[in-house]
Amino acid sequence: MFYLGIDFGTSGARAVVIDFEGNILSEVRYPWEMSNQGKTTCWQTALFTLLEQIPSELRLKIKAIAINGTSSTVMLCDAAGKPVDAPLLYNDARGAVMLERLQNVAPANHTVLSATSSLVKLLWMSLQPSFTEAKYFMHQADWLAFLLHGELGISDYHNALKLGYDVENFRYPEWLEELQIPIHLPKVVTPGSAIAQLLPEIAAKFGLREDCLVCAGTTDSIAAFIASGAKLPGDAVTSLGSTLVLKLLSRTRVEDARYGIYSHRLGDLWLTGGASNTGGAVLRQFFTDAELEKYSREIDLEEESGLDYYPLLKIGDRFPINDPNLPPRLEPRPDNPVEFLHGLLESMARIEARAYELLQRLGADKLKRVYTAGGGAANDTWTAMRAECLQVDMPYSVNTQAAYGTALLAMRGVEKVKS
Ligand SMILES: Nc1ncnc2c1ncn2[C@@H]1O[C@H](COP(=O)(O)OP(=O)(O)O)[C@@H](O)[C@H]1O
Ligand SMILES: O=C(CO)[C@H](O)[C@H](O)COP(=O)(O)O
Numbered sequence: 001m002f003y004l005g006i007d008f009g010t011s012g013a014r015a016v017v018i019d020f021e022g023n024i025l026s027e028v029r030y031p032w033e034m035s036n037q038g039k040t041t042c043w044q045t046a047l048f049t050l051l052e053q054i055p056s057e058l059r060l061k062i063k064a065i066a067i068n069g070t071s072s073t074v075m076l077c078d079a080a081g082k083p084v085d086a087p088l089l090y091n092d093a094r095g096a097v098m099l100e101r102l103q104n105v106a107p108a109n110h111t112v113l114s115a116t117s118s119l120v121k122l123l124w125m126s127l128q129p130s131f132t133e134a135k136y137f138m139h140q141a142d143w144l145a146f147l148l149h150g151e152l153g154i155s156d157y158h159n160a161l162k163l164g165y166d167v168e169n170f171r172y173p174e175w176l177e178e179l180q181i182p183i184h185l186p187k188v189v190t191p192g193s194a195i196a197q198l199l200p201e202i203a204a205k206f207g208l209r210e211d212c213l214v215c216a217g218t219t220d221s222i223a224a225f226i227a228s229g230a231k232l233p234g235d236a237v238t239s240l241g242s243t244l245v246l247k248l249l250s251r252t253r254v255e256d257a258r259y260g261i262y263s264h265r266l267g268d269l270w271l272t273g274g275a276s277n278t279g280g281a282v283l284r285q286f287f288t289d290a291e292l293e294k295y296s297r298e299i300d301l302e303e304e305s306g307l308d309y310y311p312l313l314k315i316g317d318r319f320p321i322n323d324p325n326l327p328p329r330l331e332p333r334p335d336n337p338v339e340f341l342h343g344l345l346e347s348m349a350r351i352e353a354r355a356y357e358l359l360q361r362l363g364a365d366k367l368k369r370v371y372t373a374g375g376g377a378a379n380d381t382w383t384a385m386r387a388e389c390l391q392v393d394m395p396y397s398v399n400t401q402a403a404y405g406t407a408l409l410a411m412r413g414v415e416k417v418k419s
Contacts, residue, residue, distance in 0.1 A: 002062050002063065003017070003020075003410045004016070004017050004064070005065075005067075005223070005410060006067045007223060007402035007403035008043060008069045008140055008141065009220050009241060010037055010070060011241070011281075012032050012046075013029070014402070015050040015051075015403055017054060028050050030046040030053075034281070038086060038087055040075065043140065047148075048206075059206060062212055063209070063213065064410040064413065065212060065213070065214050065215065066218070066413065067148075067406065068217050069159065069220065071158075071219035072090045072116055072121070072139075073140040074088055074118050074122065074139055075087035075088070075138055077134065077143065078134065078135055081152050084130045084134045085128060091277050092116060093316050095119075095123060095124040096115035096324045097124065102119065102120060105176075106175060110164070111257060112164045114318060115318075116324075117163075117164075118164075119162070119163050126181055134183055135152075137185055138186060139155055139163075141159055142155045142217070147202075148198055149214040152184075153187055155186035155188050156188065156191040156217055156218060157190065157265060158191050158218040160188045162262070172185060189216045192218070194215050195213075197212065197213060198210065213414055218406060220239070221237075221245035221247060222247070223403070224245075224402045225271060226406075227400050227404040228399070228405075229398075229399075234249065234250075234367060235371070236273075238373070238386075239373045240374040240377055241280055241374035242284070243276060244352060245273065246273040246352065248356060249266065250263070251269060251270070252270065254272040259322055260317075261274050273319075275318055278348055280374065280376055282311040282328075283376075285313060286340070295338045295341045306343075307334075307343025307346070308329070309347035310351070311344050311347055311348060314328065315328065320354055345381070348382075349388075349389045352390070353386070353390050369393040371394075372400065
């Protein structure tokens with residue numbers, strides 16, 4: 001039997017089929033323009049296209065499917081599961097106007113007290129005209145899974161963290177219930193746990209087994225952590241995708257909205273960390289992937305760039321500076337593209353190192369090794385700069401693709417294998 005993991009990242013969707021031993025049997029991709037990442041029609045097309053791209057002989061043996069989305073990408077649906085408005089993406093900060101109201105209700109420095117948290121987004125959406133048609137609040141991964149299993153309003157405690165779900169006591173906190181928002185908040189289950197079998201019409205349409213189970217999902221950066229094989233306190237994964245996301249596995253939970261720091265539950269341990277708006281999307285604004293590869297090789301690592309940027313696409317960051325008004329700093333810009341890239345990579349390496357120092361200062365376990373996921377993992381020059389800043393072991397991970405981690409989540413969810 002096989003297991004399917006589907007990753008809905010920032011720059012596209014990817015699917016991986018694995019066997020019980022974790023061997024990859026098929027990998028398919030559906031890239032999209034960044035302008036399409038906020039269209040639910042594009043998400044549905046991507047999901048169905050990925051299913052069609054998997055060889056039919058493999059599809060017939062898929063026993064479980066799980067989907068990860070970008071964290072805090074959220075939407076409202078009507079009673080039939082139809083979106084009533086456009087989704088709000090992971091880094092959408094329009095909910096900042098609701099922070100003051102929430103500060104009077106939520107505990108100090110709670111994860112939801114961030115301009116991009118799912119709860120401030122929900123409060124903002126509740127003021128929009130479309131809210132009158134809304135019945136369900138869903139995360140991207142929840143809605144995509146709903147398309148396959150047909151049950152509305154089910155999420156996982158990774159995606160639900162930024163909605164304010166209490167992942168220690170597995171319930172919504174009283175202060176959140178007192179908000180009395182007239183909407184169905186999702187029923188929250190364990191990531192990877194089986195939710196339901198495929199809808200018969202989906203099984204028939206895509207040549208999948210009718211008893212194929214759809215499992216609760218996770219977020220893209222947690223999926224990458226699971227993929228990496230990191231498992232001990234002090235192990236960390238930096239996702240160098242469109243965004244820079246840090247996860248440091250710790251015995252201690254760390255929560256501090258002042259810095260955009262929160263902790264996801266992973267078994268009996270905590271994934272302390274945060275997600276910055278800096279990262280590959282800023283690089284892609286100036287360089288193609290081919291230029292990144294070419295110019296990175298020309299960087300002289302013996303020299304510092306002498307540049308100190310805070311690379312952002314637009315105003316606002318989430319972590320380690322949680323400030324929706326933080327301006328990008330990309331000046332002075334050298335004429336030589338190699339020098340400019342040197343400054344960008346070096347500056348992001350410094351932001352990463354500062355962020356790990358902050359996590360440890362606030363109580364997370366001591367950083368011991370850092371695995372790297374995402375498009376930037378392939379950049380040896382960047383890895384060397386980062387190693388210089390981090391001064392820890394940076395092992396190469398055979399697999400850090402989020403889709404692979406999500407496939408492992410599906411397998412472990414239905415096979416109860418030892419992880
Ligand atoms: N050689 C490279 N060096 C640094 N960054 C790279 C390189 N190649 C690709 N990237 C970056 O990786 C990002 C895409 O990585 P990916 O993990 O697919 O992103 P996401 O999951 O966020 O969609 C792009 O923003 C791109 O700029
Ligand atoms: O930046 C992002 C998109 O890639 C997401 O915010 C990322 O998933 C981090 O969120 P989490 O730590 O909850 O997974």
